[in-house]
Amino acid sequence: MxxxxxxxxxxxxxxxxxxxxxxxxxxxxxxxxxxxxxxxxxxxxxxxxxxxxxxxxxxxxxxxxASPPADLGARIRAAVAAEPPRTDDLAHRRTSRHARPGRTRSRLVVAAAAVLVVGVGIGGVVGRATAPPEPAAAPGPYEPITLEEVGDVDLVVDEAGLVPHTWGVELAMDGAGFTEGAVYRAKFRDEQGRLQPAGRFLGTGAAEMSCSLQSGVLREDVQEVVVVDEQGRTVLRSAL
Ligand SMILES: [Zn+2]
Missing domain, CATH: 1.10.10.1320 (Anti-sigma factor, zinc-finger domain)
Known part of the structure; x- marks a missing residue:
């Protein structure tokens, strides 16, 4: 134990x-x-x-x-909403390394809570299911990457980077301008040229979001990172 x-x-x-x-x-x-x-x-x-x-x-x-007060449920929900959500250590590390004037911490945290991060596709699911528990104190080195806009989009990527794990690789990204409520998908191009799913996230409009996307593809096999919109159009790309 x-x-x-x-x-x-x-x-x-x-x-x-x-x-x-x-x-x-x-x-x-x-x-x-x-x-x-x-x-x-x-x-x-x-x-x-x-x-x-x-x-x-x-x-x-x-x-x-005694029966509980009628507004108990609402009070609990309000208390939960007021409580800062837990963020992963990566988000903590990145936020503390990059204090950004003009962007408040709470805004970033709220946006992080709004982001839906789901491992989808074989890569993501296999990566999660077979991942051995890693000590939280030992993530791989953080590798900053540059994600460039593709086509006629107006996205802001404040920061993006890869974190290698024994079970695959994690893409961490802070940004804004992704259409609110729209589903975006991240993919990694492997050495065979195939695009492997790395999870998806919901756009938050102008609000800044912070997301962490995971795939079972190993870092050394990732040749390119792409983000596609709901129509499957590539909106961000990073050759590595
Ligand atoms: Zn104790």
């Missing part, structure tokens, strides 16, 4: 620990984890602070359970 899995599992036992409901062996195991995990220690402190209050709860008041 990785320490992360251990953390998730033991975290759910903190409530039982605070209530004294664990066996000695379970309590020892949780205690051992607590020694090395500040996050769980903080959570336990919070849980423990509530325990004395539980003693004062009158069980009779639970005889007729």
């Amino acid at each position: 990785t320490s992360r899995e251990e953390h998730q599992t033991l975290r759910e036992m903190l409530g039982s620990l605070a209530l004294g409901h664990l066996t000695a062996a379970e309590a020892d195991r949780v205690q051992a984890h607590l020694d090395g995990c500040a996050e769980c220690r903080a959570e336990l402190a919070e849980v423990a602070s509530v325990v004395p209050l539980l003693d004062r709860v009158d069980p009779v008041t639970f005889a007729s359970p």
Whole structure:
């Protein structure tokens, strides 16, 4: 079990620990984890602070359970919407490396959340399905690439780059001007000249988006990166 899995599992036992409901062996195991995990220690402190209050709860008041407030669902959705979405480390790294004046972080993050990134096609699906878990701290070197507009399009690519993995390659791209709601597809041309699918994303109009597209094609086999629009027309191209 990785320490992360251990953390998730033991975290759910903190409530039982605070209530004294664990066996000695379970309590020892949780205690051992607590020694090395500040996050769980903080959570336990919070849980423990509530325990004395539980003693004062009158069980009779639970005889007729209160129904949740009518607006509970809306409040939860609002709270979730207000919470910054998790972005992958790559997005973090790129954003922190390239602080862009005039573009706020929150705008970028919101746009990232709006982008639909789905691995499609054999390349993408195989790449995902067979990918061994890689330590998050060990992505391959980031290789910036230049994506040039093809034809009569008005796209802005602020940054694009490839990240090689053992299972294939990842295309990371920040940009704007992709027709809002339109589906774009990224493809990699392999050494046989075939275009391999590398996933798709939704345009966000003028709002900046940040996407990560993945393919089972290995970096050394990628000869060209292209992005095509809904009609299959190539809108971006990068010879490598
Ligand atoms: Zn923990």
